[in-house]
Amino acid sequence: xxxxxxxxxxxxxxxxxxxxxxxxxxxxxxxxxxxxxxxxxxxxxxxxxxxxxxxxxxxxxxxxxxxxxxxxxxxxxxxxxxxxxxxxxxxxxxxxxxxxxxxxxxxxxxxxxxxxxxxxxxxxxxxxxxxxxxxxxxxxxxxxxxxxxxxxxxxxxxxxxxxxxxxxxxxxxxxxxxxxxxxxxxxxxxxxxxxxxxxxxxxxxxxxxxxxxxxxxxxxxxxxxxxxxxxxxxxxxxxxxxxxxxxxxxxxxxxxxx
Ligand SMILES: [Zn+2]
Ligand SMILES: [Zn+2]
Numbered sequence: 001x002x003x004x005x006x007x008x009x010x011x012x013x014x015x016x017x018x019x020x021x022x023x024x025x026x027x028x029x030x031x032x033x034x035x036x037x038x039x040x041x042x043x044x045x046x047x048x049x050x051x052x053x054x055x056x057x058x059x060x061x062x063x064x065x066x067x068x069x070x071x072x073x074x075x076x077x078x079x080x081x082x083x084x085x086x087x088x089x090x091x092x093x094x095x096x097x098x099x100x101x102x103x104x105x106x107x108x109x110x111x112x113x114x115x116x117x118x119x120x121x122x123x124x125x126x127x128x129x130x131x132x133x134x135x136x137x138x139x140x141x142x143x144x145x146x147x148x149x150x151x152x153x154x155x156x157x158x159x160x161x162x163x164x165x166x167x168x169x170x171x172x173x174x175x176x177x178x179x180x181x182x183x184x185x186x187x188x189x190x191x192x193x194x195x196x197x198x199x200x201x202x203x204x205x206x207x208x209x210x211x212x213x214x215x216x217x218x219x220x221x222x223x224x225x226x227x228x229x230x231x232x233x234x235x236x237x238x239x240x241x242x243x244x245x246x247x248x249x250x251x252x253x254x255x256x257x258x
Contacts, residue, residue: 018066031067034059035074036081050184053151062151065180069158076153083147090140097133101126155179159189160198160213169202169212 008021015022019029027042037059044057056063061081108122162178163170176186190211193199199211
């Protein structure tokens with residue numbers, strides 16, 4: 001992730017931090033490659049406060065600053081983009097059907113003193129697009145919910161990635177600055193990781209709460225001599241195995257972010 005050169009290839013300034021030049025803003029390095037459009041492009045802020053997210057400067061798809069989360073974040077990001085497109089299409093059909101419904105309702109009102117058959121036809125023409133509009137609206141809502149849920153998973157993966165690369169763990173403020181998000185959101189992510197048992201919580205010497213990812217389990221301590229110790233070690237090993245299984249299951253299965 002830190003493979004980017006410190007010297008900017010565009011302006012020559014030694015100002016490249018996290019793959020983006022601090023002077024001219026030129027992005028560089030694989031961490032800035034967009035998982036959607038594959039361009040090496042800058043991320044741009046969208047929204048503000050706790051709802052601030054980052055999108056690709058080229059295609060507008062959801063992204064993580066400096067490619068945080070790597071592969072683990074890319075799958076949910078792609079899912080989020082697909083759901084966002086679905087939501088946009090459903091919103092477009094909603095407006096189309098809503099306009100049709102309004103138009104045919106007006107026509108029906110204007111031509112009301114007509115024969116029964118004409119009335120029935122006009123009513124059908126007004127009601128059918130109304131029903132389609134209602135359905136499209138519900139579909140848009142569901143797709144938006146799916147997109148937000150996938151985005152939550154992407155943010156969790158990014159937060160876990162940052163926490164796992166920090167030897168002593170991260171604080172809320174550190175995560176907020178690394179992921180360029182609101183501290184409120186950073187705290188929510190770290191709390192969720194702790195709830196999912198993905199992080200450990202410690203209080204450091206400065207009374208700051210640090211979240212860290214548990215180091216790899218040490219199997220060397222199974223080698224012991226007395227029978228009693230062996231039993232205890234066996235029990236511990238079994239516990240470790242259970243823990244390992246827990247770790248091997250998908251980090252954030254569908255629906256866990258809610
Ligand atoms: Zn530059
Ligand atoms: Zn893109």
